[in-house]
Amino acid sequence: xxxxxxxxxxxxxxxxxxxxxxxxxxxxxxxxxxxxxxxxxxxxxxxxxxxxxxxxxxxxxxxxxxxxxxxxxxxxxxxxxxxxxxxxxxxxxxxxxxxxxxxxxxxxxxxxxxxxxxxxxxxxxxxxxxxxxxxxxxxxxxxxxxxxxxxxxxxxxxxxxxxxxxxxxxxxxxxxxxxxxxxxxxxxxxxxxxxxxxxxxxxxxxxxxxxxxxxxxxxxxxxxxxxxxxxxxxxxxxxxxxxxxxxxxxxxxxxxxxxxxxxxxxxxxxxxxxxxxxxxxxxxxxxxxxxxxxxxxxxxxxxxxxxxxxxxxxxxxxxxxxxxxxxxxxxxxxxxxxxxxxxxxxxxxxxxxxxxxxxxx
Numbered sequence: 001x002x003x004x005x006x007x008x009x010x011x012x013x014x015x016x017x018x019x020x021x022x023x024x025x026x027x028x029x030x031x032x033x034x035x036x037x038x039x040x041x042x043x044x045x046x047x048x049x050x051x052x053x054x055x056x057x058x059x060x061x062x063x064x065x066x067x068x069x070x071x072x073x074x075x076x077x078x079x080x081x082x083x084x085x086x087x088x089x090x091x092x093x094x095x096x097x098x099x100x101x102x103x104x105x106x107x108x109x110x111x112x113x114x115x116x117x118x119x120x121x122x123x124x125x126x127x128x129x130x131x132x133x134x135x136x137x138x139x140x141x142x143x144x145x146x147x148x149x150x151x152x153x154x155x156x157x158x159x160x161x162x163x164x165x166x167x168x169x170x171x172x173x174x175x176x177x178x179x180x181x182x183x184x185x186x187x188x189x190x191x192x193x194x195x196x197x198x199x200x201x202x203x204x205x206x207x208x209x210x211x212x213x214x215x216x217x218x219x220x221x222x223x224x225x226x227x228x229x230x231x232x233x234x235x236x237x238x239x240x241x242x243x244x245x246x247x248x249x250x251x252x253x254x255x256x257x258x259x260x261x262x263x264x265x266x267x268x269x270x271x272x273x274x275x276x277x278x279x280x281x282x283x284x285x286x287x288x289x290x291x292x293x294x295x296x297x298x299x300x301x302x303x304x305x306x307x308x309x310x311x312x313x314x315x316x317x318x319x320x321x322x323x324x325x326x327x328x329x330x331x332x333x334x335x336x337x338x339x340x341x342x343x344x345x346x347x348x349x350x351x352x353x354x355x356x357x358x359x360x361x
Contacts, residue, residue, distance in 0.1 A: 008078075008135035011064075012050035018059045022133040024078055027162070031083040033126060036162050039154025043076035043164055045136050054176065056327040057141045061177045068171040074148060077115055077128055077137040077163040084125030087114065107319030113138055115150065118160035126160035137165055143178035143324040144336045144344060147171055150179055176329040183320050184341035193339065194299040197314030201302050204246050205295065208306070211253050212287040215260055247274055248309050255280035256287075273323060277308040277338055277345070300351060311350050312338035 001014040007023035026042045027035035048068055054060040061074075068074075091111045095101065098108060113131040120126040130138035140148065147169055154162040165179070183189050201208075251274050259280030286305040296302055302310060315321050315338065325336035337344050 009045045010049075010051070010136045011045075011047045014051050014136075015053065015059070017053070018051050018139065021131060021138065024133045024135060027078045027128060028080045028133060030080050031086045033081045033083060033120070033158060033160070034156075035081050036154045036156030036158070036160060038156045039162055042078070043073055045075040046072065049074060049136065049177065051136060051139050054141065054327055054330065056323045056330065059139050060141045060327075060330065061136060061139045062329070063171045063173055063175045063177065065173050067173055068167050070167055070169045072167050074140075074165040074167060074177060075135065075137050077130065077150065077165060078133075078135040079113070079115075079128040079130035079138070080133055081117065081160060082114070082127050082129045083120060083122075084116075084127050087127055087129060106317060115163055117152070117163060118155065120160050121158045126158075128163060140165060140177050140179055141324070141330060142181040142322060142340050143176075143330050144180075144322060144342075145324070145331050145333060146178045146180045147175070148177050148179050174329070176327070178324070178330055180341055182341040184339055184343075189318065189320065192318045193311065193314045193320070195314070196317040197307075197310040198296070198299045198302070200248065200313045200317065201296065201306065201310045204249050205293065207246070207249055208252075208293040211249065211256060211283075212291075212293070214253055214256050215284060215287050247272060248313055251275045251278045251309060252283060252306070254278075256283050259284040273326070273338070274309060274312060276325075276336075277312050279305070279308070304349075307350065308345055315339040315342075 001016055001019065004010075004014045004019060004023040005012065007025055009025065029035055046068065048064045048066050049061055050064050051059055052062050091108070094110055095108060110131050113134065114127040114129045117126045117128045147167060148165050149168050151164050151166050152161040153164055165177075167177075171177070184193070251272060255275070255278040257280075283305045286303055291303060291305070293303070299307075299311075312321070320340040322336055322338055322340045322342070324331040325334045328334070335344060342348070342350070
């Protein structure tokens with residue numbers, strides 16, 4: 001850890017478990033590409049940051065004992081300058097070796113450390129890949145409430161640029177640094193999320209109508225059900241078992257019971273992360289207003305009461321789930337979209353067209 005930190009200019013010793021790549025003090029060239037030399041010398045890593053374990057992401061980059069001011073440069077994102085088309089083929093080969101197929105999804109670990117760096121000399125794209133070689137910036141995790149950002153600079157003759165990390169607000173001691181990876185804004189990834197959401201919904205379709213049967217229709221039946229539940233505290237367990245084949249179905253049925261059913265017994269198992277994307281009141285109103293569960297041909301046709309949970313489930317299948325809310329150092333408010341780079345559901349339904357994202361200079 002000491003040798004790694006010394007090579008990359010990290011003041012604090014890297015934990016042994018974080019020794020995941022070759023340390024470099026400047027980006028490397030590959031496939032005929034040279035690292036851009038424009039913009040001056042390599043930006044040093046801020047002396048007030050260190051790498052430490054995080055519960056949700058493995059390892060993260062943290063502020064040390066002294067605060068960091070808004071606008072300060074944290075460091076330069078270093079890695080291998082790769083031709084995007086060659087890099088993509090390499091990823092496909094690794095997927096074939098690991099899974100027997102080279103489909104775009106699910107993502108694999110090897111492709112999660114690459115950052116877009118411009119069109120390149122042939123217009124095919126360039127990425128800075130920090131999976132095999134990099135510095136401390138590779139440990140910055142994604143958050144729905146990021147406190148740093150990637151900024152491009154130093155556009156070179158081969159039409160690709162360098163990337164620096166800048167604090168977007170004042171950072172307190174021991175706060176974890178984070179950025180918005182923006183994967184949700186990649187058109188291909190977004191379409192895969194929506195496709196997988198549609199597939200998950202279709203798989204659950206035969207059982208979705210049965211959820212509506214949990215809704216009490218008359219006050220006397222509701223009262224009878226309440227007495228039954230009070231007498232039989234295993235009601236929650238039976239409901240969970242009925243829809244155990246699907247986490248989404250289990251969460252939907254539980255949310256409906258909590259919104260309209262009789263009081264449920266005390267929970268004996270922790271609430272799943274997916275549960276926060278199910279609104280019991282909206283689900284109850286859907287059925288009460290005569291909503292019908294029926295086959296759909298497009299993600300647009302998935303009812304609003306079901307869409308948030310299936311969109312997040314689609315992202316899990318793609319391999320871009322966000323769990324920043326599970327780590328207070330990464331998201332102190334605990335409000336998460338469930339998808340890496342996605343705006344919060346309160347401001348974005350996920351149905352509308354999402355504009356492409358670009359690094360700012």
